[in-house]
Amino acid sequence: MAVTEAVERKELRPRPNPRALWRFLRMQTAYAPQFVALMLLSLALSALGLAIPVLKQIGIDEGIGARNLPRLMQVVWLSLGVIVVQVVAGYAQAYVACWLGQAAIHGLRTRLFAHLERLSLSFYDRFGHGEIISRMINDLDAANQLVTSGLSALLADLVTLVAISVILFVYDWRLALAVHAVLPLTILVATVLGPRMHRSWMSTRETLAHITTRLNETVYGIRVVKGFAQRTRFLREFDALSEANQEANIQAAKAFGAFLPPIEMCMTLGVAIVFGYGGWLIYRQEMKVGVALAFVMLLQRQFEPIFRLSEFFATVQRALVGLERAFEILDTPVEVADPAEPRALEAAQTVVFDTVSFSYDGRRSEGGSAGGSSPDVLHDICIEARRGDSIALVGPTGAGKSTIVKLLARHYDPKAGAVRVNATDIRDVALESLRGQMAIVQQETHLFSGSIRDNIRYGRPDATDEQVVEAARIANAHEFISDLPRGYDTDVQERGLRLSNGQRQLISFARAVLASPAVLILDEATSSVDPLTEKRIRDALRVLLHDRIAFMIAHRLSTVSESSQILVIDEGRVVDRGRHSELIDRCDLYRTLYHRRFREDDTEQTLLPAPATEGPTRTEP
Secondary structure: OOHHHHOOOOOOOOOOOHHHHHHHHHOOHHHHHHHHHHHHHHHHHHHHHHHHHHHHHHHHHHHHOOOOHHHHHHHHHHHHHHHHHHHHHHHHHHHHHHHHHHHHHHHHHHHHHHHHHHOOHHHHHHOOHHHHHHHHHHHHHHHHHHHHHHHHHHHHHHHHHHHHHHHHHHHOHHHHHHHHHHHHHHHHHHHHHHHHHHHHHHHHHHHHHHHHHHHHHHHHOHHHHHHOOOHHHHHHHHHHHHHHHHHHHHHHHHHHHOOHHHHHHHHHHHHHHHHHHHHHHHHOOOOOHHHHHHHHHHHHHHHHHHHHHHHHHHHHHHHHHHHHHHHHHHOOOOOOOOOOOOEOOOOOOEEEEEEEEEOEOOEOOOOOOOOOOOOOOEEEEEEEEEOOOEEEEEOOOOOOHHHHHHHHOOOOOOOEEEEEEOOEEHHHEOHHHHHOOEEEEEOOOOOOOOEHHHHHHHHOOOOOHHHHHHHHHHOOOHHHHHHOOOHHHOEOOHHHOOEOHHHHHHHHHHHHHHHOOOEEEEEOOOOOOOHHHHHHHHHHHHHHOOOOEEEEEOOOHHHOOOOOEEEEEEOOEEEEEEOHHHHHHHOHHHHHHHHHHHHHHOHHHHOOOOOOOOOOOEOOO
């Protein structure tokens, strides 16, 4: 991915979409009692904060000015009590706000994760892993700040503004009217600068997503980066992405910084009005000194909520950006979903592809050109397999082999025709029921961080330790596992990087053995392993394929020569089918593939016995 493409901006909305905020709030109805408690605590703190200026005005005018010591002491004790209650209420407010923020984000993040698991593979074809992670982590953190430091103070600050205005007008309507003349300027600032802030915060989120994507790609492919001596190039590209994010954050800070000076100017102007006009009223003995002091303190208190509201406005901008990006995922439709009335599927006895055609939105995903004017990847595929059959799919790269098994697992739905299991269209079957009968062994085996035991048990979590060991024995993985320092409790680390390719494949086969599927899919499962490991896998296959339906994609003759039927796929069509001996005689394409790719795996090689012992092959992480 070129840096210029990575930092390309999407078209941004000039104004935030408030519907994202209301939608987020509606999702929090389960926490309504906690929200009410938080609002009450915030209102109480606001009321206590307003009591201090009023008490000082009373203490000056009715205590000091009137030389009334009992009244002054009464004010002092009341002020101390207000401060103590403020401390307790402030702690309670902070705790409830934090609890609510974490609960709200936990709920949304869990819904997002559940939806990600339901989304079709076409979604992951469009979105990079780093982009998804950024939206799940970084964007939702901004929404968390909205709850913890924004919403909790919003109502209280609005009430405070109204209450201060009322108190000021009660004290002296003339001076109150004069200082309120500066408020329209504040509203104008928010209206003019708000959209700019939204664009700036959206840009920071986009550039951060690009950084996360590149970091994920680099860490995952670090061996390729080092192997091709591309460290300098990747560092240069990452630096450019980071610089773009830095610039976006600087622009966002500038936009927010431009928001504050007008507010400060309004406050300074208000204080000047109090000292000027209020001093004149005191001089004319139309206002007491305590009232003027209360005016100054209340005016400062009035602008504190305005400051917080300006910060809240920036927080809302960041949160709306994060929520919009999160809801974009949540609103992505599930293209392959359970039917309205799903059927349960009995153990698979037959699998039929009935004149199946398919296209990836008019694009080929397996490489190659579309060929003519048709965008289809598969054309009129017809396959019939019964229990005990093994169907091998061979053909050049981009022919459509992997697409066929993806349709069988219903990762996509065909454009025309139908895939049937036990004479039932799989679109009428519950996805869990369908895929629960399948096990897939892929070329690049994915192991999860954790122990070897847990990885083998992945497809059957309730399996006993004895069943795990037995599955490993059948898959010829027990020997190398036993030689590891901690045996089955060995932590494979993320993606199984502590193990070699062959060891990961054997664990994958053990996982398939333990799952005991009715349908087994092998997607070039032996193309990247050494001959000795392949011999072990072939021995495991003889057990694993017994009394099952198997679909095998392979580039090596040794894994397909004994198949019940070999289908030769070219440009999305089945150009021939039969056994190896038949195809080698009559099919030019199969013969060509044999001479190019299968020669090293001739019959003599497949019959070579395995060595008596084989030590574990370890690769350094």
